[in-house]
Amino acid sequence: MLVHLNDLVALRTSGTPRGITSVCSAHPVVIRAALRHGREAGSSVLIEATCNQVNHQGGYTGMMPDDFVAMVYGIADQENFPRDMIELGGDHLGPNPWRHLSADTAMAEAEKMIAAYVASGFRKIHLDASMGCAGEPVGLDDATTAERAVRLAIVAERVAQECGGQMPRYVIGTEVPPPGGADHALDTITPTDPQAAQKTVAVHKRQFEEAGLSEAFTRVIGLVVQPGVEFGNHNVIAYDRGKAKALAQMLDGEERIVFEAHSTDYQGVVPLTELVQDGFAIVKVGPELTFVLREALYALDLIASDLVPGYGDRPLKHQMESIMLAAPESWDRHYIGDAPEQTVLRHYSLSDRIRYYWSATQAEHAIKRLVSALNGKTVPLPLFWQHMPAAALFADAPLDPEDVLIWRVTQSLKAYHAACNH
Incomplete structure (x- = not known):
């Protein structure tokens, strides 16, 4: 069954809940891997960029929204995946990247970002203005959050009308802890209080209506809540x-929305299936996919290192260590411990902050050298058994290293697909 975002509420209310995987990665x-899997499974693919990854100033990937869309569509064309089966989403779109600035300045940048996203073709928009800016509390109250979300929605509506095509569908709310995983070992996570979730919806609805956006509020399809799932470094x-x-x-009293669950990485098929069955119909995954890629x-x-003379002793890992040590700002606040503990976390933390470094020129060169060293080589079965037993199906035949990478990411995507289409 081909499921789109607009189908989720009807499927839930009819007693046949289905889900959609949100692939949050650049x-x-x-x-x-996501597009190839979508082609083979006959499903649409939801791909989301976050405010920190991609924005009108480039984000940490260096990509603006137009660049991200061009990359996604270029890969889709190579994979013979129809562009009209791709859903593009913007995650946590709000002042977060500029929260060190005053609220007025940060919101002005957020408006520019929203405009760039919508103009580029993104039509699933997560309005998230819950983060305090300079001089404000870390987390804002519902009224202030909703007021700022409406400011962003006004921009999105205007740009969408100017560009034509489908009008945006919105997701509101946020989750605690912040996106990307916690920095410490976790014992338990308390789900969002139902009354707090209801209040979030009610306050946003009132603010939308007061701004003359009643029709736009009918396109709010999702509410981000905390279902009690999370991952930390360990x-x-x-x-x-x-x-x-x-x-x-x-949700029994809500006829227009489903829940969106963030940080569902590493859950596995059974918990993911239960999430979807319980109304958490949009399940987001990001760090898990780059963790298994790494x-x-x-x-x-x-x-x-074992097979190719002259390749060296783990040059890719050593190169990544050098890159991260030279530019620690994306990991040092998140990896607490002594030097040996930090060394392990830099490479193997479940939060996978190494993902911020794969686009570095030195990293790209190291990966290119690795692929070149193994391309067409026949890897004996025992070597796969030693270093990656699950990939033994690639043994004893000429190797395409990219096939191994895509296969590994696809194993995680298949778990999500199974849960969303149980």
């Missing part, structure tokens, strides 16, 4: 549907 291999909190029962029941790259790095 890595070309992850996007290629561990994962799995979904406990008993603890989220009251929150899930809140896992495959490092395994191939080890295989090449």
Whole structure:
């Protein structure tokens, strides 16, 4: 069954809940894996960029929204995946990248970002103005958050009308802890209080109506809540549907929305399936996909070290260590511990902050050298058993390293697909 975002509420209310995987990554291999899997599964693909990854100033990827769309569509064309089956989403679109500035300045930048996203063809827009700016509390109250979300929605509506095509569909709300995983070992995560979730919807509805955006509010399709799932640097909190029962029941009184669940990485098929069944119909995954990509790259790095004369001893891993040490700003605040502990976390943390560094020129050169070293080589079965046993199907035949990378990412995507289409 081909499921689109607009189908989710009707499927839930009819007693046949389905879900959609939100692929939150700007890595070309992850996007290629998602589109190839979508083609093979006959499903649409939702790909989202975050405010920090991609914005009108370039973000940490260096890409503006137009650049991101061009990359996604270029890969789609190569994979023979129809562009009209791609849903493009913007995640946490609000003042977050500029929250060190005054609220007025940060919101002015957020408006420019929203305009760039919508003009580029993004039509799933997560309005998230919940973060305090300079001189404000870390988390803002519902009224202020909704007021700023409406400011952004006004821009989105105007730009969409100017550009033509489908009008935006909105997601409101945010989740705690912040996106990307927690920085410490976790014991438990409390699901969002149902009354707090209801208040978020009510306050946003009132603010939209007062701004003359009643029709736009009918296109609010999702509410971000915390279902009680999270991952930190070291561990994962799995979904406990008993603890989220009251929150899930809140949807019984909502005819227009589903829940959007963030940080569902590393949950596995059974918890993900229960999430979808309970109304968390949009399940977002990001760090898990680049974590398993790194896992495959490092395994191939080890295989090449053992197999290819002159390749060296794990040059890719050593290069990534050098890159991260030279530019620590994307990991040092998040990886607490002594030097050996930080060394492990830089490469193997579940939060996967190494993902910020794959676009560095030195990293790209190291990966290119790895791929060149193994391309067409026949890797003996015992070497795969040693370094990546699950990939043994690639043994004893000429190797295309990119096939291994895409295969590994696809294993995670298949778990999401199974859960969303149970």
